[in-house]
Amino acid sequence: MNRVCHSDKEFWFSPEERVDFYLNNQASFNISLKRYEEVKNSTSWNQREMKLVSYADYENTFTHWYCRHIVHLPRVRSIRVLPLFKSYKDLHSLMNFFLPFDRIGKEHSSVKYPFFYGEAGDTDEIPCIRKSRRADDQTSVIFNFRSLRLTTxxxxxxxxxxxxxxxxxxxxxxxxxxxxxxxxxxxxxxxxxxxxxxxxxxxxxxxxxxxxxxxxxxxxxxxxxxxxxxxxxxxxxxxxxxxxxxxxxxxxxxxxxxxxxxxxxxxxxxxxxxxxxxxxxxxxxxxxxxxxxxxxxxxxxxxxxxxxxDLDNDLPVQKMVLDEYAKRLTYNN
Incomplete structure (x- = not known):
């Protein structure tokens, strides 16, 4: 276990170990777009929850502004269905996704990341990025989604x-x-x-x-x-x-x-x-x-x-996860 072992950081993990954990120790992510569409359309739940998302698609849009400036406000973040968007949890996840790009850098901003906005749900071994996975899930990737509910x-x-x-x-x-x-x-x-x-x-x-x-x-x-x-x-x-x-x-x-x-x-x-x-x-x-x-x-x-x-410690790890996923990702037909 590769910990950072000094003073009050004795239980901290190195950024590299954390990134490997979140990426499920996968060296590459190969996604068939045909198979992705089949899985997405297999259930009404997946149709709602699966989406290919890039930062570039949202940059300087109203949704981007709304996530940066409005979603986190105390009187707004607990509203279950927010204006002008289908679901509060999707906005909460996008807020977290935008943050590393907004604060650290735009590298890989045009990459289409496969999101799964929901909680429990089967994506049939497509390596979607989601807020949680089961212990026996050897495919899914974890990102810091829904922090307003879980971390705030x-x-x-x-x-x-x-x-x-x-x-x-x-x-x-x-x-x-x-x-x-x-x-x-x-x-x-x-x-x-x-x-x-x-x-x-x-x-x-x-x-x-x-x-x-x-x-x-x-x-x-x-x-x-x-x-x-x-x-x-x-x-x-x-x-x-x-x-x-x-x-x-x-x-x-x-x-x-x-x-x-x-x-x-x-x-x-x-x-x-x-x-x-x-x-x-x-x-x-x-x-x-x-x-x-x-x-x-x-x-x-x-x-x-x-x-x-500690945002100074955590935010660079978030960006590393997105960057490493992008580097290891290939789409094919």
Missing amino acids: PCEAATKHDIPWEQKKNNVIWRGATTGQEQRVQFVKQYFNRYDVGFATTKQKPHLDHLRKEKVSIKDQLQYKFIVSLEGNDVASNLRWVLSSNSVPIMTKPYWQSWIMEDRLEPNVHYLELNKDLSNLNELLHWARNNDEACKKIALNGKKYMSQFL
């Missing part, structure tokens, strides 16, 4: 956090009913024992009896331990929990995104739930008897996340 909450965590010693020695989880049955199983198992419940059940209204009041990031940070559970893909709270003085409790990550979840180490960056979620009581019992060790785990998480939150 880290600012709130930093602003509202309190010292470890002032936190409640207990656990909390709130989330939606998205994803597979893991979240449902967890809430059913611990709803009556801990501060665990669904904040919304709109996807599965029959689970409304397992709903509890919403809890802000600020109030969740009153707890030493915050559960992080994957939904449709990555756990949306993991980044801000890692960037806080609290400890994530989670299963071994199955999904990978820009923060390289599978490089997180149990008992170093988080406490690991069993796959069947049965050991939360045991984890909390151990934690209450090992307070200093848990405080160190929280600190390690902050060190780990800092490499992705």
Whole structure:
């Protein structure tokens, strides 16, 4: 593991290792345009989510201006369908895509990058660029898409956090009913024992009896331990929990995104739930008897996340990913 090992950067990875990770360790990307169109048109979902995108196509357009100056504004970024564009998540992704070109340089700005805007979805081994991939996906490429949803909450965590010693020695989880049955199983198992419940059940209204009041990031940070559970893909709270003085409790990550979840180490960056979620009581019992060790785990998480939150460090890596992808990409008919 090629880490940058000095001071508070002991969990930082070198730019080269990060680029290899995001590019799925692929030396080349060969895309048949005929096959691409077949896969794109195979489902209505792929028709919406797959697109060939170049910076040059958008440069100096209204969409480019809108992404640079409007999308990130607090009163705009939470709107689910933004004006003059089909979907907020597409604009959020384009905002991230434009940034390295706008800040660093226009090399490869005319390259058509194959995007997949959605979360879960099969592109049949076409090496699309997306915000997350499954652990067994050996094709897809990861880019820092949707940072407004996934990374911006880290600012709130930093602003509202309190010292470890002032936190409640207990656990909390709130989330939606998205994803597979893991979240449902967890809430059913611990709803009556801990501060665990669904904040919304709109996807599965029959689970409304397992709903509890919403809890802000600020109030969740009153707890030493915050559960992080994957939904449709990555756990949306993991980044801000890692960037806080609290400890994530989670299963071994199955999904990978820009923060390289599978490089997180149990008992170093988080406490690991069993796959069947049965050991939360045991984890909390151990934690209450090992307070200093848990405080160190929280600190390690902050060190780990800092490499992705430091724009001076992270933005050049984003540009390197786009540049290296472009260099390794060939299209054929």
